[in-house]
Amino acid sequence: MSPKGLDYELLNENVKKVQYAVRGELYLRAAELQKEGKKIIFTNVGNPHALGQKPLTFPRQVVALCQAPFLLDDPNVGLFFPADAIARAKHYLSLQLGGLGAYSDSRGNPGVRKEVAEFIERRDGYPSDPELIFLTDGASKGVMQILNIIIRGEGDGILVPLPQYPLYSAGISLFGGSLISYYLEETANWGLDINSARQSVAQARSRGITVRAMVIINPGNPTGQCLSVENLKEIIRFCYQEKLALLADEVYQQNIYQDERSFVSAKKVLMDMGPPFSKDIQLVSFHSVSKGYYGECGQRGGYFEMTNIPPETVDEIYKVASISLSPNVPAQIFMGLMVNPPKPGDISHDQFVRESKAVIESLRRRAHIMTDGFNSCRNVVCNFTEGAMYSFPQIRLPPKALEAAKRAGKVPDVFYCLKLLEATGISTVPGSGFGQKEGVFHLRTTILPAEEEMPAIMASFQKFNDEFMEQYEDYKGYSRM
Ligand code: DCS
Secondary structure, three states: OOOOOOHHHHHHHHHHHHHOOOHHHHHHHHHHHHHHHOOOOOOOEEEEOHHHOOOHHHHOOOOOOOOHHHHHHOHHHHHHHOOHHHHHHHHHHHHHHHHHHHHOOOOOOOOHHHHHHHHHHHHHOOOOOOHEEEEOOHHHHHHHHHHHHOOOOOOOEEEEEEEEOOOHHHHHHOOOOOEEEEEEEEOOOOOEEEHHHHHHHHHHHHHHOEEEEEEOOOOOOOOOOOOOOHHHHHHHHHHHHHOEEEEEEOOOOOOEEEOOOOOOHHHHHHHHHOOOHHHOEEEEEEEOOOOOOOOOHHHEEEEEEOOOOOOOHHHHHHHHHOOOOOOOOOHHHHHHHHOOOOOOOHHHHHHHHHHHHHHHHHHHHHHHHHHHHHHHOEEOOOOOEEOOOEEEOOOOOOHHHHHHHHOOOOOOOHHHHHHHHHHOEEEEHHHHHHOOOOOOOOOEOOOOOOHHHHHHHHHHHHHHHHHHHHHHHHOOOOOOO
């Protein structure tokens, strides 16, 4: 019978090629084990609320009132909601004709985009134009929109760091482009080596590929590094020389766990550099309500800001956004609240600061517990998580383990992570899902499990790892660093 309609063999080949490790083989096996009754610690996805993080009170109060506006007419509303939450809910309802049940402009509500622009101005010290900010359903949607408008076919290359968050590899395959990788240097705390990027671009060109854009993830996922201003300047100079647009994924900008390098946005560094860079470099910066102390992944809120993008291109992006009518409206309110938190003197200010600080300070302690835990394990080395939500230890697998993996028909780090899952219930993502140098193996775990559970999780990991190494180590050598 000849194939028809939605039969697999007729599907878009780009769809078939897509791989997405964060919800890949390990995740599926973990879900299966959970069904069989095993306790699983889901450290594979950066999904803070799923691991017990409580929502911040103020934003939920405001959105609750926006969702149930009849409460605002209740004479007792003040008994349950503070006056600043009530005022803010009224503010958003006045901005959004028809309330949360109505579509917004396809770029997002203009009032919320103005709040985002004001936030960017306060953060960077440079003007930001609300007309060049689009609200999106999570940063993922924004990244996909931008990749979609850039990529014409295989001849277009996007420069992506390895290891990388697989949204980029998956998006590039889905749109039929070519991923051009540059390596982050593990021995230099996952710093970026611009020469590696330069070589990759030259090689891609020799294969006839036009490299169009460069992705940076700052702070890094899965690698956790915070880029220095010097590094960002090098990247910008490089994009200028090579005529690349810069896509700056800055969703972890509030997740910083050291005091040496605070977050500095690509936009600020670009503007600080002045002309010709500040007038020439085409920059798109992404942010999200899923991370930081909000961690509101399920709300699906995000934005991107465009700098130096030609107006005709902005129009095309607007046109494509219009096909989906409107980004999620409740999520837009979360974004407005995230970029415009309660101010000193507001009734909710102190509670908001207390709650948000507690989240970041606990994450900082957890980052230390994890890194120290991994570094005390046999054949495991791990850079400190300077930012973001992940720990990415290197596992030096003994040759016998590599042979056993081969016999089992598994990639070595998948083999290790599956054994870890079966033995301990800890569900991680193998490093191969993010890209890593040949012959070097990692796993990624989030730093999100509850702080009080962390010591037990690390002890359970250590016990498994010791036994694994005992079983496979022959003292002849390891996979190389
Ligand atoms: N960019 C980076 C670097 C991310 O890590 C994520 C999510 C996103 C964008 C998309 O976030 P939203 O679409 O929710 O705004 N990170 C995934 C991860 O690695 N684990 O969990 C989610």
